[in-house]
Amino acid sequence: xxxxxxxxxxxxxxxxxxxxxxxxxxxxxxxxxxxxxxxxxxxxxxxxxxxxxxxxxxxxxxxxxxxxxxxxxxxxxxxxxxxxxxxxxxxxxxxxxxxxxxxxxxxxxxxxxxxxxxxxxxxxxxxxxxxxxxxxxxxxxxxxxxxxxxxxxxxxxxxxxxxxxxxxxxxxxxxxxxxxxxxxxxxxxxxxxxxxxxxxxxxxxxxxxxxxxxxxxxxxxxxxxxxxxxxxxxxxxxxxxxxxxxxxxxxxxxxxxxxxxxxxxxxxxxxxxxxxxxxxxxxxxxxxxxxxxxxxxxxxxxxxxxxxxxxxxxxxxxxxxxxxxxxxxxxxxxxxxxxxxxxxxxxxxxxxxxxxxxxxxxxxxxxxxxxxxxxxxxxxxxxxxxxxxxxxxxxxxxxxxxxxxxxxxxxxxxxxxxxxxxxxxxxxxxxxxxxxxxxxxxxxxxxxxxxxxxxxxxxxxxxxxxxxxxxxxxxxxxxxxxxxxxxxxxxxxxxxxxxxxxxxxxxxxxxxxxxxxxxxxxxxxxxxxxxxxxxxxxxxxxxxxxxxxxxxxxxxxxxxxxxxxxxxxxxxxxxxxxxxxxxxxxxxxxxxxxxxxxxxxxxxxxxxxxxxxxxxxxxxxx
Amino acid sequence: xxxxxxxxxxxxxxxxxxxxxxxxxxxxxxxxxxxxxxxxxxxxxxxxxxxxxxxxxxxxxxxxxxxxxxxxxxxxxxxxxxxxxxxxxxxxxxxxxxxx
Numbered sequence: 132x133x134x135x136x137x138x139x140x141x142x143x144x145x146x147x148x149x150x151x152x153x154x155x156x157x158x159x160x161x162x163x164x165x166x167x168x169x170x171x172x173x174x175x176x177x178x179x180x181x182x183x184x185x186x187x188x189x190x191x192x193x194x195x196x197x198x199x200x201x202x203x204x205x206x207x208x209x210x211x212x213x214x215x216x217x218x219x220x221x222x223x224x225x226x227x228x229x230x231x232x233x234x235x236x237x238x239x240x241x242x243x244x245x246x247x248x249x250x251x252x253x254x255x256x257x258x259x260x261x262x263x264x265x266x267x268x269x270x271x272x273x274x275x276x277x278x279x280x281x282x283x284x285x286x287x288x289x290x291x292x293x294x295x296x297x298x299x300x301x302x303x304x305x306x307x308x309x310x311x312x313x314x315x316x317x318x319x320x321x322x323x324x325x326x327x328x329x330x331x332x333x334x335x336x337x338x339x340x341x342x343x344x345x346x347x348x349x350x351x352x353x354x355x356x357x358x359x360x361x362x363x364x365x366x367x368x369x370x371x372x373x374x375x376x377x378x379x380x381x382x383x384x385x386x387x388x389x390x391x392x393x394x395x396x397x398x399x400x401x402x403x404x405x406x407x408x409x410x411x412x413x414x415x416x417x418x419x420x421x422x423x424x425x426x427x428x429x430x431x432x433x434x435x436x437x438x439x440x441x442x443x444x445x446x447x448x449x450x451x452x453x454x455x456x457x458x459x460x461x462x463x464x465x466x467x468x469x470x471x472x473x474x475x476x477x478x479x480x481x482x483x484x485x486x487x488x489x490x491x492x493x494x495x496x497x498x499x500x501x502x503x504x505x506x507x508x509x510x511x512x513x514x515x516x517x518x519x520x521x522x523x524x525x526x527x528x529x530x531x532x533x534x535x536x537x538x539x540x541x542x543x544x545x546x547x548x549x550x551x552x553x554x555x556x557x558x559x560x561x562x563x564x565x566x567x568x569x570x571x572x573x574x575x576x577x578x579x580x581x582x583x584x585x586x587x588x589x590x591x592x593x594x595x596x597x598x599x600x601x602x603x604x605x606x607x608x609x610x611x612x613x614x615x616x617x618x619x620x621x622x623x624x625x626x627x628x629x630x631x632x633x634x635x636x637x638x639x640x641x642x643x644x645x646x647x648x649x650x651x652x653x654x655x656x657x658x659x660x661x662x663x664x665x666x667x668x669x670x671x672x673x674x675x676x677x678x679x680x681x682x683x684x685x686x687x688x689x690x691x692x693x694x695x696x697x698x699x700x701x702x703x704x705x706x707x708x709x710x711x712x713x714x715x716x717x718x719x720x721x722x723x724x725x726x727x728x729x730x731x732x733x734x735x736x737x738x739x740x741x742x743x744x745x746x747x748x749x750x751x752x753x
Numbered sequence: 754x755x756x757x758x759x760x761x762x763x764x765x766x767x768x769x770x771x772x773x774x775x776x777x778x779x780x781x782x783x784x785x786x787x788x789x790x791x792x793x794x795x796x797x798x799x800x801x802x803x804x805x806x807x808x809x810x811x812x813x814x815x816x817x818x819x820x821x822x823x824x825x826x827x828x829x830x831x832x833x834x835x836x837x838x839x840x841x842x843x844x845x846x847x848x849x850x851x852x853x
Contacts (some may be wrong), residue, residue: 704806727849733774 311365560641
C-alpha cells in the first residue's frame with residue numbers, strides 16, 4: 132500500500148520532542164521561546180496529522196506500518212515501530228489539535244508564571260509521549276509511552292510544587308495510576324507468554340484473537356483482557372481507581388484540559404479500543420468493562436452534583452464521561468466509545484479552558500464565590516454555554532450524537548445499562564446547569580472580572596466550533612465514522628427516534644431543573660440539603676471514597692512502612708553499625724599498640740617468637 | 754665442646770636482648786645490640802671449628818661481620834648524637850616519632 136503522508140507519521144511525535152529538547156537546552160530565561168516552540172511544534176504535528184487523516188478518509192483502507200528490530204535475545208525478537216490505522220489517524224488529530232490549542236491558550240494563561248519555559252517543555256514532552264502512545268504498533272512500545280505520559284502527568288500536576296496540595300495530588304496521581312499500570316504490565320507479560328512467537332504487535336494480536344480462534348484458552352483470554360482493562364481503569368479514572376483524577380485538578384488549568392480531560396485519560400479508552408479483539412474474544416471481560424463503565428458514569432455524575440470547585444465538577448464529569456466510553460466499548464460498540472472520546476475531547480477541553488478563563492478573571496475556584504460573569508466575559512460565557520450544552524447532550528451539539536449512540540447501543544444490548552446511562556445524563560445536565568447558572572448568571576460578587584486576552588479566547592472559539600460540528604461525522608442517518616473505523620464490520624446502530632427523544636428530554640429536564648433551582652428560585656436551593664443532609668454530605672464527601680482508601684489502604688500501608696522503617700533503623704542498621712563498631716574498636720586497640728616505643732615492639736616480637744618456638748617444639752610432645 | 758660455646762653465645766645473646774628491650778638509655782641499647790651481634794659471631798666461629806663440616810668460611814664471615822658491625826656502630830652513634838642534639842635527650846622512651 133502506497134501512502135503519501137502516513138509513512139511520515141513518525142515525524143508527528145518528533146516535532147514536540149524536538150521542541151522539548153530545545154527548551155531543555157536553551158529554555159532557561161527565554162520566556163518567549165517556550166511559547167513559540169510549543170505552538171510551532173504542535174502546529175506542525177497538527178498539520179501532518181490532518182494530512183494523514185485526510186488520506187485515511189479518502190482511502191478507507193489506507194494503512195501503514197513500519198517496525199525495526201529493537202531487541203534480540205535467544206529466539207525472541209522484539210520490534211518497535213509505528214502503525215497508522217484509521218483509529219490511530221483520528222486519535223492523532225484529536226491529540227494534536229487539542230495540544231495546539233492548549234499551547235496557544237497557555238501563552239496567555241501562564242504568561243506571568245516564572246517557570247513558563249519549563250511548563251512548555253513538559254507540555255511538549257507530554258505531546259511526544261501521547262502521540263508515541265497513539266502511534267505505537269505493539270504493546271511494549273505502547274507501555275513505554277504509557278508510563279511516559281504518566282510521568283508527564285505527575286510533573287504537570289505537581290507543577291506548582293510549592294503548594295502542598297499540588298505535591299500530594301501529584302503523588303496520588305502517580306501512585307494510583309501505578310496500580311493500574313501494574314495490571315497492564317501483567318497483562319502484557321501474560322500476552323507475551325501465550326502469544327505464538329511471543330508477538331506483541333497489534334496486527335498479530337488481532338489475528339490471534341479475532342473470531343475467537345481458540346489459539347489461546349478462553350480463561351487466559353479473559354485474564355489478559357481484564358488485566359489490560361485494569362491498566363485502562365487506572366489511566367482513565369474508572370471506579371475504583373478514579374480518586375486521583377479530581378485531585379489532579381491542582382495542576383494548571385490548561386493541563387487539566389489537555390491531559391486530564393481530552394487526551395491522557397482517554398488513553399485507557401484508546402487502549403481498550405486498540406486491543407478490542409482480545410476483549411471481543413471474552414464476553415466476561417466485555418461485561419466487566421461495560422458494568423464498570425456504567426457504574427463509573429452514574430457514580431461520578433452524582434458526585435459532580437454536590438461539588439463546589441469548578442474544576443472538580445468538571446473532573447467528575449470527565450470521570451463520568453469516560454465511564455460512558457468504557458460502557459460503549461463493553462457493549463461491543465467500538466464506534467460509540469471512540470466517537471464519544473472524539474467529541475468529549477473537544478467539548479471537555481473547551482469547558483476546562485473556559486473554566487481556566489473564569490479562574491483567570493476571578494482568582495477563585497469556588498462557584499459560590501462567582502456570579503454574574505455573563506455580561507463581563509461574553510466570549511467565555513458563550514463558548515462555555517456551548518460546551519455545557521454539548522456535555523449535557525442537547526441536540527444538535529456534538530455530545531448529543533455520541534451519547535445518543537451509546538445509549539442506543541445500551542438499549543439494544545443491556546437495557547439496565549441504558550437506564551443507568553439515562554440517569555447519568557440527567558445528573559450531567561443538572562450539574563452543568565448548576566455550574567453555569569451559578570458562575571455566569573445572578574449577581575456579580577466582585578467587580579474586577581474582565582475578559583481574558585485573545586490568546587485565550589481564540590482557542591475557546593475554535594473549540595466551541597468543533598464542539599458544535601464534531602458530532603455530525605456520525606449521526607443515526609450518517610454512519611460515516613462507524614463504517615470507516617471498523618471497516619464496516621460493526622453493525623450500524625441505526626438509532627430509533629425514541630432514544631433520541633429520551634436523551635434530549637432528559638438533558639433538557641436536567642437543565643430546566645437547574646434553571647428552576649438556581650435562577651428562578653421556584654425550588655429552594657436547600658430543598659434537598661434541609662431534608663436529607665446526609666445525602667448531600669455523602670455526595671460532597673464523594674461517597675467517602677478517599678476516607679475509605681485512607682482507612683483501608685493508606686493507614687495500614689503507612690503502619691507497615693513505619694514498622695519496616697523501624698526494622699531498618701534498628702535491626703538492619705543495628706547490624707551494620709555493629710560491624711562498623713567492631714572495626715572501629717579493633718582500630719582503637721591497634722592504635723594503643725602503636726605507641727611508637729620501639730622497645731615495646733621488640734618485646735612483642737620476642738613474645739611472638741617465643742610462642743612460635745613453643746608451638747613448634749610443643750608439637751613434638753602432642 | 755660445641756655446646757659450651759653455644760651456651761656461652763646464648764647467654765651473651767640473652768643479656769644483649771634484655772638490655773636492648775629494657776634499658777632506657779639509647780647508648781646502652783646500642784651496646785646491647787653489639788653484644789647480641791657478637792653472640793652470633795661467637796656461634797659462627799664455634800661452628801667453623803666444631804661443626805659437622807668445619808671450614809674457614811665461618812671465621813671469614815665473622816671478620817666481615819665485625820667490620821660491618823664497626824661501621825654500623827659508627828653510624829648508630831652518629832644518629833644518636835644527631836638525635837641528642839635535636840631532642841636533648843638520649844632517653845629511648847621519648848623517641849616516639851613513629852607514633853605520629
